[in-house]
Each structure stands twice: as structure tokens, then as C-alpha cells.
Amino acid sequence: MRKPNFYLLVISMSALMLTACGENEGESTEATESLSNDPIEIEYWYAFGDKIGENNEALVEQFNEVQDDIIVHAHYQGNYEDLHSQTQASIAAGNAPHVTLNEIASMGAFAEAGMTEDLTSYIEEDNIDLNDFVEGLMGNSYIGEGIYGLPYLRSTPILYVNKTMMEEAGLDSSGPETWEEFEEYARALTNDEGGVGMTMPVNIWFYEAFVKQSGGSVLNDDETEATFNEAPGVAAVEFIQRMHDEGTIKVPTGDEAGQIALQDFTNQNAGMVFSSTADLTNYLSIAEEAGFEVNTAFMPQNEQYGTPTGGANLVMVSGHPEEEKMAAWEFIKWMTEPEQTITASTNTGYLPMRESAIESEEMESLYEQVPQYKVAVDQLEYAGPRPLNANYAQAQNILNDAITSALIEDNQTPQEALDEAAERINSLLK
């Protein structure tokens, strides 16, 4: 046997040290001081970092300061999909959080499997005025007869335009209003040096909007059958395909597609991008650094304006003792109060959840100073809920692949690809 390899040893040691350094970072600053009458400790899991994560941590910290009975521990869990699967697994393992977020199209899957609590009795007991919640945002809260979640960080997709590029190209910087104008804008912004008018990954949330704008819907009203392969749904794919063939729209693919679209827009390789209103503060600060101006606009109309709403509702995970459920409810109640929704909206660009918040002085003065915030609120007039079918997550995957293959692979027409997807999705929805 040879003597141990010295370099191997050095490399192993340094790798171990790196790992050790990494681990310390994860330690959160949990409250350790003991209070006189043992407070109840509950767990809250949320999705997304950056400004959205900071907002969650800040609100939780504030909640822990303003009262002494409950301590909330907030934990980041990745994106919505990660959060959902972590929550699911933790429920099966019996160490679930008390409060978590459901992306609104997953409300049905969680409620119907009995993973989340019906909040109706809590709401009635505390006389919460549901009429103060913006009506367009409540659609995904009702599952059957019960209310399973309250709107928290909610959004609509909006159009972000690079005002500076628009002005250089001699376009009206308030943005295109119709699909035709949108196409013209994209054409005008496309140049020979690789710049495109628009960048957009295949995304079912945006697709729901296009179908709605064309006067159709993705699923029928009972959510038992796919209707996206009817004329409006096909028109939406054909519209993007036409622009893609012409080279005025870039369709990034892969796991990082959303990130690539963001880069295209912030590097000014694309003049327009659809994104959640939640990205507003991020876009504004990136644009300021990069030295261009950003404007926001409604998603353009075809036959009509239309968008789905998006984002997440606060839900209570079932199966916890009564005392902890009460604490969880107190936290949910506090988080959805007008003051907190104003804070969250200002921090991130998410919509304010309450009519009283929209009309508040704080929001009005913000809308005056930064009118970009107002667009998503105004667009709510044309917004509707997302499908609630428990198998919609899987249906979205199939639909996403069908649209991608029609756009990228070119071996199927949009009609063929959507028909095939509809057939498979129909068997899932029943």
C-alpha cells in the first residue's frame, strides 16, 4: 500500500471546511428568550426569496413583536412547487407547519385531500368582513361550501415595457393595447443585433390570459373537460407561433426559461416581457441600475381584456391541536389585515388584498408617485380565478409540453398538439 496522497488529503479537508462554512449560514435567528407565560410556537412556511422573502420575514418579525402569546417561526421552502411538495411530505410525516401558502390553483388539491382546514367558523366567530377583500381575489378561496384560505400575496400578470427603448423606436411608451399593436411593437423593437421585441417562456398562467382575452377558457365551468382546444385557445398558440416564426418573440425553454426572460429584459435584449406584478419592485430597481425606465401596462386585449389572478393564499394545515390552530388563525388574521397588506404590497408590488387598503392614503400616494403600481390593481376589473381541479397541476404540465412542442418542435400544428393534450387532460379531470 502506498502512503496516503497528500494532495487528496488537502482537497478533502478544504472541501469539508467549505461545507462547514455553508452550514452556519442556514442558522436562523430564532427567538430564544423565554417569556413568562409560555407562548405558543407555530411554524409558517413560505415560497420565494429576494424581496418577497424579505417581506415575509419582516412581517413575521413584526407579528412576534406586537404580541406576546404566539411565536411564529418562518421558513423559506423554495418556489411554489417545492413548497407544496415539502408541505405534502411533512403532513404525511406528521411534522407539518401550521400555516403555509397554497398557490391558488392548488387550493382544491389541498382542501379536497383534507390537508387544509376550513376557515369558515373562525371567520364567522371573529366577524371578519369578507366584503372588504377584493372580490376578484376571493374566487380561489371557496372550495365546495367552505373558505379554505385568505388572499395574501396575490398578483396578476402584467406587461412590462422598456420605456427608453420604446421612445427610441418612436413608439408610444404607454405600451400596446391590442394584440395587433402588440405585434407591431414587437416588430419595431426587433433588430439585427439579436434584440427582440418580446421574450416569454411557455407559461400556462400567461396562456390562461390569452385564452380569456380571445373570449374562451382553458377548462369548462365544471372543470370536467378541456376547452383550450377550441378556437380561442388555438388562436392564442397560433398568435405566438406567428410572432415566433417571424423572429419578433423569443421563447426561452428549459428549467431556467423564466430567468432567461428576465435577463433578456434587464439586459435590454428584449423590449417587453410579461411577468407577475410581484416582480415590480425587482424590475424597477434593476432598471434603475441598468439605466433605463420601465413602464407597466395591461396585458393587451384580443376580443377583450382578461387575465387570471395568481399568487398564493394563506392556509391553515389540518391536524394540529386546538390551541395551535387558534394561534395559527390569529396569525392568518393579522397577516391579512389592511395595514399588513399595505406593507406587503409596497414592499413587493403584489396587490393589496383589501378595498380599504386600496383606498388608503398610503396606497394612493404610492400610486401617485409610482404609477406603475396602479396598473395591476386597475387590471383586476378583468381578472378571474384559476382552475381549482385537484389534477390541474398535472394538466398544466401536459398543456405546457403541448404548447412548447407546437412552438419549438414544429412537427405538430397548434390544433393537433392541443387536441392531443385535451384528450389526455380530459381523462385526468374526471
Add this chain to the structure above:
Amino acid sequence: MNHLWMTLRPYTMIAPALLVFLLFFIYPIGYMVYLSFHDWNFISPDKNFVGMNNYRALYDHPEFLQSVENTVIFTLLSVVITTVIALLLALWINKPTKLYGFVQGAIFSPHIISLVSIAMLWMWLMDPQYGLLNWLLELFGLPQSEWLASPDTALYSLVIVAIWKSVGFNTLILIAGLQSIPSYLYEAAELDQSSTFTSFLKITLPLISPTLFFLVIINVISSFQVFETIDIMTQGGPLNSTSTLVYFIYEYGFRFFQLGYASAAGVVLLIVLSIFTVLYFLLVSRRVHYQ
């Protein structure tokens, strides 16, 4: 009495190990087989018995079939290429000098880095717009690649990462194998004026065949179970081009909450791996030379 103890003693000795084995291997496998005949969402108290329906559904599920195909391609490519490169490297750097010692350490380093970090690193390298790899290709006037973003190249990109990660470990094990070959065999071959290639074929290869056998087996098993890089780098996309069996199981179990269906796919994976292992032992072990 004494006789009884003598009979029982070995079983008592292995009882702790056996218990762990039963609890964490045999029981879950049994439970998975049981679940594969049911429809269950993880939470609901009732598991509906559905017979062979999950298996029948798998049989005409295009994504499942593609996952199997992807797994086979991924395994074949990564195992064959890794083994060949590792063998060549081992023959080349198996020299007792400081420089070669450093090279051995350097190529081993990917093995001890966490797969998650490796995945992140390669995502940067393979970024279609700002990645180092495309920059290099451009520098040499070669056409750029979409890497992970295109259904045509994503699986091969993952194969590259898998090879990079495992080649060092394989090389080191092979070097250990090479060093256990007694030098008098080569001296004798030299006296007989055997060419280098003949010595390799008649001495080196047979004598490291147990090591190669071991490496191929563990590489096949770990390739079949590839998951982390896919979860982080592609999530099975684009267009399912990188979805493998294990990722398929994860997706249906933990994202779509169809545990019975995911279990059925798990049983298929178990059967495929068992058949492969048995076949492998039957066919290849005869050719392996043990000293």
C-alpha cells in the same frame, strides 16, 4: 441448552443489522409493492384497491416510456464513457511522482463536492447566453449549443456532468487495482518481449477485471437512480427529454400526489434493476478473473 445457544448465537449477533435491514429495506419495498395496487394520495385514510390498473396505465403513458428510454440512454452513455476515460486516465497517471500525485488528487475532487453545488456550477457553465462553455465555443468559431435548454441536447448535457463527477473516483479505484498487480508479471512479459498492448490485454485487464466489474455495477446502479442533477438543472424538461425513472416517480408521488401510480413505477425500477444485476452476475462474472 448449550447446544441451543450455539445454534442461536450467530442469529443473535446479526440481529441488529438484520433488524435495520428489514425495517429500512424489506419493509419499504413490501409497502411499495402493496401501494402499487392501490390509489392513494398520501393523506386520505382510505387506499382504494385498483388491482393492476396502475401498471396498465403506466404501460400506455408516453412520459413513462420516455423516462425509461432516457434512463437507459443516460446509463449506457455515462457508464461506458466514464469507465473508458477512467481506465485511460488510470493507466496514464499511475506514476509515483509528486506531479502525478497532485493530478490524482485534483481529478478526485469532484467526487467529494456535493452534487447540488456541482449542478449549480454546471448550470452557470452551460447557460445558453452567458455561459463559459458557449463563450469557449464562440472563441474557437464553433457553433454554440443550447445545452440544458433544448430537448435535443439536455440529456447529453446531464451525461457530461455525470461523467465529470464520477470519473475521478473511478480512476482512483482503478489505480488501486493497477497497483495491486505484482510487478514480476510485467518483468516476465518483458523478458518474453511482449508488446505493451499485449501486456495490457493479457495481464492488466484480467487482473483489474474484479475492480472493473465492481465499478460497472455501482455505476449502473447509481446512474439508474440519477435524481439530484435533474431536479436542480432541468426538472425533467424541456419536453420530458431529461425525465428519468426516479424523477418520474418523484414527480408523480410528490407533485401530483398519486402515490399508487408512483409506487407502480418504483416496482418497475426495482424489477429492471434486479434483472440487470442477476444477468450481469451470470454473464460477466464468469469472465472476471479473481486472484
